[in-house]
Amino acid sequence: MITLTNRQARNFILLKHGLLDKHKFFGKQGALDFIHQTGCIQYDPVDSCGKNAELTLQSRVKNFTKQMLYELLYKERSLIDYPDKNLSIIPLDDWPYFERYRKKAQENGLRFENLAGLEIHAKKHIQKNGAVSSDELPIVGDIHWHSSIHWSGSWDGKTNAARAVLEQLYSTGELIIHHKKGTRKYYDLAEKYISEELLYSPDPFPDEFEHQKWRVLRRIGAVGLLWNRPSDAWLNIWELKSTQRTEIFKELLNEGKLLEIKVGDLKYILFCRAEDLPLIELILREDTFKPRCELIAPLDCMMWDRNLIRTLFGFDYTWEIYTPAHKRKYGFYVLPMLYGNRFIGRVEAVSNIKTHTLTVKNIWYEDGIKQTKKLQESVNSCLKRFAKFNECDKIDFLI
Incomplete structure (x- = not known):
């Protein structure tokens, strides 16, 4: 079993996702590489300042544009729309x-x-x-x-x-x-x-339990660290009950495909894929990484287990899109804002393609966040990149 501090666990997740330090994903190939790493990214049609899948990629992939995802899906067809964790985008190879x-x-x-x-x-x-x-x-x-x-x-x-x-x-x-x-x-x-060979390829796992093992391992890799607890990260894995899930974790450990991670005084053991051991070793050697400010998608794969995010990051996030307006604490389409290895707040922004304007309706900073000059410069830089991603050349602050 490997022991990490809470800070090291956060660093691990963020480095794996390419959200901390220098970018690890670049351009169209980077978008494809990230989706191969996660297995799937969740699709949602609501477009307030980009759709969920596009928002997921813009936070990680340097110089990402919405057109890149469209081309990967509908021109090059290396990706395909298909239900995985609800409606998703997956590599065509996973058909x-x-x-x-x-x-x-x-x-x-x-x-x-x-x-x-x-x-x-x-x-x-x-x-x-x-x-x-x-x-x-x-x-x-x-x-x-x-x-x-x-x-x-x-x-x-x-x-x-x-x-x-x-x-x-x-x-x-x-x-x-x-x-x-x-x-x-x-x-x-x-x-x-779809090629005939791929289209009619047989199921690699005719046994349901082996199929579930593949999907559980895939979901753990998508989030980075997960525990053996009820979680939205397991959504749409049919017939996956707690007893099967426990047996799956046991077998994946015995097969050397998972590593056990003890984080500080956290009650529950976390797990990562064994192939991520080099990243764990990096985290144990180094403690300081260059911070970036990024806006995170509401259904981002890193956010699939909100309880885990609350436990590790101290950040309580609810997507309020389906909450009646008078009951919302923040807003209709609010994005978590990350800086370094902390969630520092949340942003509600709306893009208007006709006026090429990104309207920032509000920024809510978390308690205890000091709005230093360095942090503010990073936030402003993030919003400028976000405006460009939304093809906006103006930013209108309503704050």
């Missing part, structure tokens, strides 16, 4: 690992009357006309249907038939998201864009 979910979706589709006929109609239309959105697909009316990937349980409602059949074919892997315009998704046949 085979989710075969069990596609098979489940196929089985699920058999339960719904008339769906098979609509699928044939939709595929024929797309084969002839190319990528289509639900608004353009010539299927009308509603249908009883729910997605087996995004939801489980009983269902008595109806949904738009065109949207349902496209999402069903997307869930089964017969369609992929060809591109997006804003929040609107356009679907096309997967066989046009």
Whole structure:
């Protein structure tokens, strides 16, 4: 077992994510490298000052632009939209690992009357006309249907038939998201864009337990340090109960794929991937790293376990987008602000592409943060980079 101080644990997580000291990810290749490191980044369509996936990358990848992610997804197709931790962006190479979910979706589709006929109609239309959105697909009316990937349980409602059949074919892997315009998704046949070898590759882990092990190890790598506790970091790993999770941690330790980390007087043991041992050794040798100021995405993979962030960083963050306005403590779309190895506050900013203006509605600094000249210069530099990321050449402070 390796022992770290709380400060060393924070440094480890931030260095692994490329959020402390010099940048380790650069440009389009850096964006691709980071997503390969984490396995997935979470997608959310809300765009107040960049969508969640874009915000995740801008904080880590030097000179990142939104166009880079679009090209990786829809031009080069080295990445693909697919459910992982909820709606996500994953490396295309990981396609085979989710075969069990596609098979489940196929089985699920058999339960719904008339769906098979609509699928044939939709595929024929797309084969002839190319990528289509639900608004353009010539299927009308509603249908009883729910997605087996995004939801489980009983269902008595109806949904738009065109949207349902496209999402069903997307869930089964017969369609992929060809591109997006804003929040609107356009679907096309997967066989046009994914090689036959990859598209029909068998599940590498036909055993459910081995599949869960792969996903747990992947999620630990995505966050950096995790504990064997209930956590949003495990979302959408089907049938992962506490007993299975404990057995998985035990086996991964025995196989030498995990390291146990004791942090200060923390009650619970943390775990990291064994491949991160060189970074642990660096942390044990060095204590001082050059600070950077960065704005962090609300659904950033580092933030997946809010209890862990609260424990290690002393930072209590709630994404208040779904909180009624009169109950919000801060704002609709508020980003954590990092400086060095501490969260120093949070920022609410809105970009206006028409006026090319980034409006900073408020900055809330954490208690005890001294707003020194050096810190303020770093914050200002961060906001200038953030404005550029949002294609804004002006910053308007409402503070």
